Amino acid sequence: MGQTLVFGILNGALYGMIALGIALVFGIMKYLNVAHGSLIVVGAYGSLFLFRLGVDPFATIPIILVALFLGGAVLFLSLFNRLVEFPEATKIKNSLLIGFGLMLVLDNLATFLWTGDERSITPSYSGITFQIFGLRLPLIGLSGGFLALLLISVLHLFLSRTYFGKAVRAVSQDHEAASLTGINVSRTFLISFSISVGLAGIPSVLIGLQSFSPTAGLQWFNKGIIVVMLSGIGNIYGVFPAGLFLGIIEALSVFLFGATYREVTGLVVFVLILILFPKGMLGSGAES
Amino acid sequence: MLKIESLNVKYGDIQTLWDVSLEVKPGEIVALIGSNGAGKSTLLRTIAGLLRPHSGRMHYNGVLLNNKSPNRIVELGISMVLEGRRLFPRMTVLENLEVGAYLKEARVHRYSTLDWIWEVFPVLKERSQQMAGSLSGGEQQMVAIGRALMARNKFLILDEMSLGLSPLLVKTIFKIVTQINKAGISIFNVEQNVPMTLRTAHRAYILESGHIVGHGEAKSLLKSPHVKEAYLGLS
Numbered sequence: 012m013g014q015t016l017v018f019g020i021l022n023g024a025l026y027g028m029i030a031l032g033i034a035l036v037f038g039i040m041k042y043l044n045v046a047h048g049s050l051i052v053v054g055a056y057g058s059l060f061l062f063r064l065g066v067d068p069f070a071t072i073p074i075i076l077v078a079l080f081l082g083g084a085v086l087f088l089s090l091f092n093r094l095v096e097f098p099e100a101t102k103i104k105n106s107l108l109i110g111f112g113l114m115l116v117l118d119n120l121a122t123f124l125w126t127g128d129e130r131s132i133t134p135s136y137s138g139i140t141f142q143i144f145g146l147r148l149p150l151i152g153l154s155g156g157f158l159a160l161l162l163i164s165v166l167h168l169f170l171s172r173t174y175f176g177k178a179v180r181a182v183s184q185d186h187e188a189a190s191l192t193g194i195n196v197s198r199t200f201l202i203s204f205s206i207s208v209g210l211a212g213i214p215s216v217l218i219g220l221q222s223f224s225p226t227a228g229l230q231w232f233n234k235g236i237i238v239v240m241l242s243g244i245g246n247i248y249g250v251f252p253a254g255l256f257l258g259i260i261e262a263l264s265v266f267l268f269g270a271t272y273r274e275v276t277g278l279v280v281f282v283l284i285l286i287l288f289p290k291g292m293l294g295s296g297a298e299s
Numbered sequence: 300m301l302k303i304e305s306l307n308v309k310y311g312d313i314q315t316l317w318d319v320s321l322e323v324k325p326g327e328i329v330a331l332i333g334s335n336g337a338g339k340s341t342l343l344r345t346i347a348g349l350l351r352p353h354s355g356r357m358h359y360n361g362v363l364l365n366n367k368s369p370n371r372i373v374e375l376g377i378s379m380v381l382e383g384r385r386l387f388p389r390m391t392v393l394e395n396l397e398v399g400a401y402l403k404e405a406r407v408h409r410y411s412t413l414d415w416i417w418e419v420f421p422v423l424k425e426r427s428q429q430m431a432g433s434l435s436g437g438e439q440q441m442v443a444i445g446r447a448l449m450a451r452n453k454f455l456i457l458d459e460m461s462l463g464l465s466p467l468l469v470k471t472i473f474k475i476v477t478q479i480n481k482a483g484i485s486i487f488n489v490e491q492n493v494p495m496t497l498r499t500a501h502r503a504y505i506l507e508s509g510h511i512v513g514h515g516e517a518k519s520l521l522k523s524p525h526v527k528e529a530y531l532g533l534s
Contacts, residue, residue: 174401181387181398188385190369191347191378193402193450197368 013146015262021152022064023157023258027251028214029231030238031162034250035207037239039183040200041102042091047108047235049117049228050208053216054079055132056125056223062132069154069217076212081209086113087201095200098264114228121225131222162206162213163251179203237281243288300325300454300483301346303376306355308338308345309346309362315341316509319355323454328476328486332530333506339489340382342506343458347379348372359454374402378447379456386517388432393421393443395431399449408451415482416445419475437468444475448461454485461492473499493530 029051036044057078058071090109094102139150170176181189182199186293190196218231238257242249257277264276308316315338323329332477333339341376344350346357348369355404362375365431387395396416400409417424420441426434431442447455457476457499461469473495480486490496500517505526513525 122507147399174397174406177390177394178401180390184387184389185385186389187349187369188381189398190349191373191381192399192446193370193373194372194398195368293511 013144015266016148016259017148018152019155019259019262020255021258022261023255024156024251025214025217025254026234026238027222027254028080028159028162029211029219029235030242030246030250030254031166031282032207032211032214033232033235034239034242034247035210038245038247039179039203039207040095040186041099042094042106042204043103043110043236044091044207045107046113046117046228047110047208047211047231048230048232049114049121050079050082050227051215051218051231052080052223052228053117053121053210054212055219056121056130057290058216058219059130059132062219068132072158072212072216072250075215076209078207079212080209082200083205087294091204092197092201096195097221112227115195118226118228125225127225129222129224130219132216132219134220137220151217151220158213158217159251162210166210167248175199175202182190202291237277241281241284300360302358303346304356304358305365306342306345306357307353308341308350309353310341314315314353314508314509316345316352318498318511319506319511321433321504321514323487325453325485326480326483327502328480330500330503331487331489331506332491332493332496332503332526334491334530336508337506337508339506340458341509343379343456343489344413344508346372346377346456361527366370370534373450374499375395376452377454378450380443380447380460382458384436384443386431386434386439386442386446388430390431391428392431392434393427394443396423396449399446400451402450405433405449412449412451415450418452419448419478421444431495436463437465437471440464440468441475444472444479448479449485453483454487455479456487458488458489459491460488461490461495468497492525494521 033044033047036042052098054075057075058068061071062068089108090113094105097105111259136150140147141150141153170180178189178194178199181192182194182196186196234257238250238254241256242253259278261273261277265273268276302350303319303321306316306319307314319342331339331342335358341350345352346364348364348367348371351366359375359377364372364375379528387398396505397409400406400412405412423439423441423445426438429513431439434442446461460472464472470490476486476488477499488496497517497520503514503517503520504511
């Protein structure tokens with residue numbers, strides 16, 4: 012049972028990182044980037060490519076981070092930029108459409124380029140596990156958990172201590188008022204979007220180390236959006252605990268009901284939580 | 300300093316400002332009075348760059364303001380306090396003020412500016428670590444004005460500052476307006492509260508249904524029959 016919990020927690024850390032990118036973009040500019048999962052899968056392919064060239068998977072993380080950052084910037088400027096001016100409800104709907112379209116393009120492009128085969132990055136240390144208190148802790152999983160903690164800490168420091176971080180928070184709370192303090196709101200949107208996509212480089216490589224296929228994007232997005240809603244829309248710091256919560260629930264359900272019911276249990280619990288806490292477990296809940 | 304000539308502004312097909320011309324000279328407090336729906340906020344949003352005029356020209360110290368982005372207009376020297384305060388609710392008072400000093404020049408001098416802000420608004424110093432959203436209406440208004448002042452601009456536009464405040468607070472705010480003006484900042488004060496506004500301003504304009512229908516020395520307007528009847532409830 013402890014073993015399944017361990018896997019649940021490590022999975023949860025991954026879910027949290029995916030959800031973070033979705034939550035950031037939504038919190039700051041009210042876009043729901045449905046293609047976030049597919050972008051992560053594209054990053055996984057990138058990491059696989061570099062791995063085949065001889066680069067250690069964890070060393071590909073900074074490269075994929077930068078690549079996704081730049082890619083995100085291009086996507087924002089070409090696709091999402093126009094939405095900035097619209098009122099919130101329109102923004103959400105339109106971003107869903109654009110995100111979905113982007114997802115279709117990415118998924119089909121990936122299938123065309125790299126076939127539908129399931130892939131996996133398998134470095135020499137894939138199977139290494141540590142034994143502590145009778146629990147097996149996989150090296151790769153642990154590294155993922157560590158990176159997740161690092162990500163959260165760096166993000167927190169960035170948002171609370173740097174001037175640009177404060178600008179990002181200001182823009183997400185009232186972008187009109189923010190523009191009147193001299194903040195260039197469109198540029199802030201561009202950089203925030205690019206950072207959010209760039210940060211997905213970490214879950215990207217971790218997923219690469221598990222397994223992925225060209226159409227896996229939507230599944231990962233679904234996990235992410237469930238976590239975002241569990242934590243409460245508008246709450247970035249709650250995303251991590253919510254991710255861990257989902258991971259643990261799934262692990263418990265595997266333990267109690269067997270692997271077949273893992274997804275279903277997660278979804279049932281999700282619906283129950285939303286019924287009990289419409290604003291999310293931890294959220295301030297901007298809107299439903 | 301601020302010169303507006305023949306400004307026409309439309310919301311879609313509906314015209315809200317007709318041929319509006321006015322100016323604010325350095326060192327002045329100029330008021331714009333008018334009732335709800337007269338178009339006061341439309342005018343201010345257009346100056347701030349949040350709305351595009353249909354025709355007409357706006358200049359600040361000779362620089363054309365038309366079609367520039369709001370943050371560029373702040374850079375050019377105009378700070379504005381929006382109607383309804385519009386603070387960043389989940390940031391502290393101090394953080395709100397710090398964001399006000401976002402621009403390069405302002406940021407460099409932000410600590411000395413902060414010292415001045417604490418002088419002008421002593422109440423805020425105690426509340427500096429409090430979340431802006433948890434402050435009272437009057438305190439929020441002070442943070443909003445303070446945040447605008449952090450940009451160290453010489454021109455301040457105030458949109459309906461006295462709205463929703465108790466009479467005592469209104470008096471305090473208007474005293475602060477005079478204090479700020481004496482420190483060298485020109486003020487364009489847009490208000491519904493006519494008596495206090497005309498008593499603190501040097502000159503004033505009257506906006507009705509999108510038209511400027513009168514202007515002059517604030518003291519004389521206080522005595523004008525039209526103003527007395529329409530805005531002071533006297534006849």
